[in-house]
Amino acid sequence: MGALSVLPVFFSLKNKQVLVAGGSDAAAWKAELLAASGAEVHIYADTLDPVFSGLIEAGSPSGRFVHHQRPWGLDVFATRALAICDAENNGEAKAFFCASRAAGVPVNVIDNPPFCEFQFGSIVNRSPVVIGISTNGVAPILGQAIRRRIETLLPQKLAGWAKLAGDVRQVVLEKLAPGPQRRVFWERFTDWAFSGREALDGSQDASDLVERTALAQGARQGSVTLVGAGPGSADDLTIKAVRALQGADVILFDDLVADDVLELARREAKRMLVGKRGGRESCRQEDINDLMVDLARKGKNVVRLKSGDPMIFGRAGEEIQRLRDESIPVSVVSGVTSAAAMAATLGVSLTHRDHAQSVRFVTGHSRHGDLPETVDWTGLTDPATTVIFYMGGRMAGRISARLIEDGRSASTPVVVMSGIGRQGERRWAGCLADLEAGMSEIDPLGTGDPVLIGVGEVFVGLAARSDRHNHAGEDGCVTAKALG
Structure with a gap:
């Protein structure tokens, strides 16, 4: 593994005490984040900005706030899991940093990297799925841009499916055999999670889901998705197209599809070039149709990746008809036509x-x-x-x-x-x-x-x-x- 600028860890703060020194808006944002993680946030400040006062009055759905109307001192670090300060100057920042270090408490002085042992980074919240993005404090705007890109890829309803995964895990262990049987279930579960539908509600529904999957596994059938790759750059892909690539077992792609588009597919997916170019030796359409049918019958999720939009001069009509004749599920993801x-x-x-x-x-x-x-x-x-x-x-x-x-x-x-x-x-x-x-x-x-x-x-x-x-x-x- 190459060098890491920081170690990405996910630290539980549930029922732990955290120190926040300062009553500013910036301190309020950190306090809200900590309380959302289940912490008991102790705030030391003579006065609070209106935003902070409103936050404390509203409370937190996960943690709680305790306001001490006094400045921080050396006596406030005991039993704290973390210490955060919005210092007014470098002198206060250094004093808070040294006091935290002496007490053995990890410390962060807001917007003052030399006095930070950890950073907050940017967060994508689909709790219990939580994604943290760090640029080690050197490029926060870039971190925010990366967060926005990830936000577009993850459906809001993913949170419900992630919670259900925890509820159903024990049932899977009890009713499905290790190896392929469990793997097939979790692959299907992941497809449902990214389908946009609501997660099932209740342990009985989850148990029924496992039962139905176990019974159906012997006759598992694959599917084919015709995906438009757009004219060239991966930036032209739709979110739906990226999700299809991430869920593919096999990708049959034209030779006009750019390499950076293929890079977005899941690592394990098999990539097969089936390019068709006018005036050149290339795959026959009939052979491509036969290959899609064969792979789908073997239970594979096949993506037929085409340049531009598959429904505009992309032979999609012929492929859809053949798949329907073979009773193979087929769907289409539009692309940007040339x-x-x-x-x-x-x-x-x-x-x-x-x-x-x-x-x-x-x-x-x-x-x-x-x-x-x-x-x-x-x-x-x-x-x-x-x-x-x-x-x-x-x-x-x-x-x-x-x-x-x-x-x-x-x-x-x-x-x-x-x-x-x-x-x-x-x-x-x-x-x-x-x-x-x-x-x-x-x-x-x-x-x-x-x-x-x-x-x-x-x-x-x-x-x-x-x-x-x-x-x-x-x-x-x-x-x-x-x-x-």
């Missing part, structure tokens, strides 16, 4: 009321590798419609020609983006007439990396904003060079 990420990155509203009253998402090619003929191409020429082509890189020239042929203006603004939200993001902006040339700038080697093509008046002026070296063509079309 078009939305592109709009956010560019700062462009796809339905800006001055330019567009509708937006259409269109596949850039058919299953046969040609332009999709079932698309209403004439409808795509409406100047009040923003059109986003997915997977249209290899068809860029033909898309441009078809739209112009069917009536869309050759000077219609266009943007092409590759690697949206990733370190290697590239973009080109110009006119519909120059789309094929722009595509060659985005992908000069013809690698066929996925791109998004946006067509519409909402992108007007984007080229001018993108590059100071723009030039105007003979048709008045402004073109920006590809930017890495």
